[in-house]
Amino acid sequence: MAKEFWRWKEYNWKSPDKDWKQAKIITAGVDVGSVSSKTAIMADGELYAYSLMRTGSDSPQSARKTIDWAMDGTGLTLDNIHYVVGTGYGRVNIPFSKKAITEIACHARGANYIWGQSVKTVLDMGGQDCKAIKCDDKGKVTAFLMNDKCAAGTGRGMEVFADLLSVPIEEMGNLSLSLDKEPEPVSSTCVVFAKSEALGLLRQGWSKEKVLAAYCSAMAHRVFTLLEKIGVEKDFVITGGISKNTGVVKRLETELKLTALPKPPQYDPQLAGAIGAALFAKALVEKEKR
Amino acid sequence: MLANYGYKDGSGDFFITIDTDKCNGCGKCVAICPARVLGLITDESDPFRDIPVVAVTEEHRRKIKYSCAPCKPTVGRKTLPCIYACQPNAIKHSW
Numbered sequence: 001m002a003k004e005f006w007r008w009k010e011y012n013w014k015s016p017d018k019d020w021k022q023a024k025i026i027t028a029g030v031d032v033g034s035v036s037s038k039t040a041i042m043a044d045g046e047l048y049a050y051s052l053m054r055t056g057s058d059s060p061q062s063a064r065k066t067i068d069w070a071m072d073g074t075g076l077t078l079d080n081i082h083y084v085v086g087t088g089y090g091r092v093n094i095p096f097s098k099k100a101i102t103e104i105a106c107h108a109r110g111a112n113y114i115w116g117q118s119v120k121t122v123l124d125m126g127g128q129d130c131k132a133i134k135c136d137d138k139g140k141v142t143a144f145l146m147n148d149k150c151a152a153g154t155g156r157g158m159e160v161f162a163d164l165l166s167v168p169i170e171e172m173g174n175l176s177l178s179l180d181k182e183p184e185p186v187s188s189t190c191v192v193f194a195k196s197e198a199l200g201l202l203r204q205g206w207s208k209e210k211v212l213a214a215y216c217s218a219m220a221h222r223v224f225t226l227l228e229k230i231g232v233e234k235d236f237v238i239t240g241g242i243s244k245n246t247g248v249v250k251r252l253e254t255e256l257k258l259t260a261l262p263k264p265p266q267y268d269p270q271l272a273g274a275i276g277a278a279l280f281a282k283a284l285v286e287k288e289k290r
Numbered sequence: 291m292l293a294n295y296g297y298k299d300g301s302g303d304f305f306i307t308i309d310t311d312k313c314n315g316c317g318k319c320v321a322i323c324p325a326r327v328l329g330l331i332t333d334e335s336d337p338f339r340d341i342p343v344v345a346v347t348e349e350h351r352r353k354i355k356y357s358c359a360p361c362k363p364t365v366g367r368k369t370l371p372c373i374y375a376c377q378p379n380a381i382k383h384s385w
Contacts, residue, residue: 091334105335141335143292145305225298229305280337287338 006159008036008169008241012051012069020048020076025285027083028070029106029277030063030097032090035127035155036241037062039070040274041081045282049074050271059090067096083281087273089128101280103273104133104144110276111237112139114267120233123223123260124272125242127155130223132230139276145230147222155241157191161215164195165208176212176247183210185218194218212247220251227256237261239272291335295346296354296384304355305384306346310335312380315342319372319381325350325357328372344380358383 020026023043031038032055041049051070055062063086071077078084078096086097087106094100103124111122117137124131134143162169183206188194198211206214219242238260242248253259263269296305310333320328327350330342350357361370362385373381 085337099337100334101337102334105337141291143294144335145294147297229298229303230294284337 003166005162005166005168010051010053012049012072014049014070014072014074015047018043018046018048020074020080023048025083025282026076026081027085027278027281027285028067028081029274029279029281030067030084030086030094031088031103031106031271031273031277032059032063032066032086032094033088033103033127033273034129035159036270037066037088037090038271038274039066040271040278041067041070041074041076042275042278042282045279047267047275049076050268050274052268052270055090059093060095063090063094064096083285085277085281085284087277098281099284101277104131104146105141106273106276106280107131107239108133108135108141108276109139109279110272110274111135111239112137113275113279114264114269114272115235115237115261118235119237119261121227121230121236122272123227123236123238123240125154125223125238125240125248127241130154130226132223132227134230134233143230145226147226154191157194157215157219158242158245160191160195161198161212164198165202165212167208167212170244172212173216173244173246173248173250175209176216177250178209179213182217183214185221186211186214187218216245216247217251220248220255223248223252224255232256232258234258235261237269239269241270243269293335293345295351297352301355303384304358306354306358307382307384308344308346309380309382310339310343312378313343313376314378314380315344316377317342317344318375318377319344322371322375324371325360327354327357355385 037055084097086094091100107124122133131146291310293308329347333339333343
């Protein structure tokens, strides 16, 4: 079988030193995205376990798989979790969740938890859309703008390019930065057209690196116009899968003339939505008790 | 919260902005809109909000340029029905 260059790493994690049996409130956030599904389990508002995997074609099943994987080896079962909040594209289709909250609110809340209250602008670059979010020091959304009209400028687009250029998806960002001179961005905004354009460039003799650079800068520019519309305030952070692609991030930072806060080592920015959902779940448990 | 619904493409910016802090969920804009672009929803972006909020319906989000066009004559433009109906002044169009 041909190598699947688009395939990214699926993994789970559990806290080595915390014990959920000591916790008063255990909540979970399940983020079923268009491309990846994430679960974050929190014990008294602190991250206890998580998982990150690919969303299958069946979204209730994906939700179930990701939460099972997060609970794997912890001894937790669904009955031990007091409240589950669902978010992401598939949020209305999670049988065991009590409430659905948009990923917009969850990413803002999650970013506030991961990077702290100085975060004012969050850019979520997801699998199939891209959202610019502004929030206050409590992680409450004050404005948002979403582009879900097409898949260019998103993770899905990157996967298509990984396959086209036979470059493993994790290496794409750095490879695109290996050029001395920046090429013109590809002009197509649609990923299908961008792919044909890129193929044309390859056949003309462009190197992989050059095509990749052209695509990354087109993506960065597209997102830039979205951010410009809503106005960027410091501190600025990027969540979602593309936040791990240095090629896009670096070019976006150059265009914005602003650096995104680096990711704290203990958190994966792709989990921001799930973490936010789990935090909302905790707040909702507390609200019910009152 | 300023909720921006719509898109940006080669032909321009097409966004309807709802100021959810001002929106009181009265639904007058929903009733007046001839194209049924607006709808009342429970605010999934603010889990602690108790009253409904108006939003651009899923169906129209990617084509509001066309859905809203009949209300936007090029000459002698009067106030748009949705903006006219909204007493708290919560609706804005970007184009």
